[in-house]
Amino acid sequence: MKKKLLSLLLAAACVFSMAACGSENESAGDSGNAAQTSEADETEDGEEASGEGGTLIMATNAEFPPYEYHEGDEIVGIDAEIAAAIAEELGMELKIEDMAFDSIITAVSGGKADMGLAGMTVNPDREKNVNFSDTYAAAAQVIIVKEDSETAGPDDLAGKKIGVQLGTTGDIYAEDIEDAEVERYNKGMEAVQALLQDKIDAVVIDGEPAKVYVAENEGLKVLDEPLTEEEYAIAIAKDNNDLLEKVNTALASLKDSGKLDEIVNKYISADE
Numbered sequence: 001m002k003k004k005l006l007s008l009l010l011a012a013a014c015v016f017s018m019a020a021c022g023s024e025n026e027s028a029g030d031s032g033n034a035a036q037t038s039e040a041d042e043t044e045d046g047e048e049a050s051g052e053g054g055t056l057i058m059a060t061n062a063e064f065p066p067y068e069y070h071e072g073d074e075i076v077g078i079d080a081e082i083a084a085a086i087a088e089e090l091g092m093e094l095k096i097e098d099m100a101f102d103s104i105i106t107a108v109s110g111g112k113a114d115m116g117l118a119g120m121t122v123n124p125d126r127e128k129n130v131n132f133s134d135t136y137a138a139a140a141q142v143i144i145v146k147e148d149s150e151t152a153g154p155d156d157l158a159g160k161k162i163g164v165q166l167g168t169t170g171d172i173y174a175e176d177i178e179d180a181e182v183e184r185y186n187k188g189m190e191a192v193q194a195l196l197q198d199k200i201d202a203v204v205i206d207g208e209p210a211k212v213y214v215a216e217n218e219g220l221k222v223l224d225e226p227l228t229e230e231e232y233a234i235a236i237a238k239d240n241n242d243l244l245e246k247v248n249t250a251l252a253s254l255k256d257s258g259k260l261d262e263i264v265n266k267y268i269s270a271d272e
């Protein structure tokens, strides 16, 4: 009954604002919609950033499976579901804004988005511009090469042509590799394509998307030894300690209840 009323309200909102319709389509997957039902009957279009029971805007770059990627019209993945679960805990409506990875910190620090979830590694440079929540996932930068490559580990990358996604920690680390030539792409998948076409020798990228890309494309492998170990967290504006505390409390409750593990296990099988 409530759902029916809600969809009527949403339809009415669409008549008044095309923007509102667009944003609904961009919202997260199943649980994203669940989060939207909780408070949506109280909210307006949600153009602006948050308030109690308002809209929680997540900035991301949906080119990073299994953390965030497009599935039809929707943005789905671990981060999308974590954000939806946080929004639900806070009684807010989640809205996802897709943008270039290297725009996310600016969007968050400038108040265009409330939080950045993008498989984003905590690093000191970023900490100058945003605060990070407690971490929610362990990650690593790994090396993808062609199956027949002689590159066997990080030490063999010296002097090689390395593909990375622009502005990522992979980009930062590749830059430090001796005599390496770094090719920067807007999407991780574009770097993988370049590797398949022998335009580059290796791709340095986060471990989970690497697994996805290698599974989807013949003739590639991930080297056993990672380049670095890292941790993902949620970026929040420096002056928004209130949200930082709320997000940390919500994350703690998702960890305690097992919901976080449940989300991760839905996208990453444990035996890999």
Ligand code: GLN
Pocket (backbone or CB within 6 Å): 061, 064, 101, 118, 119, 120, 121, 122, 165, 167, 168, 169, 170, 206
């Ligand atoms: N973890 C990497 C970083 O934070 C890559 C993230 C991404 O490409 N979405 O830089």
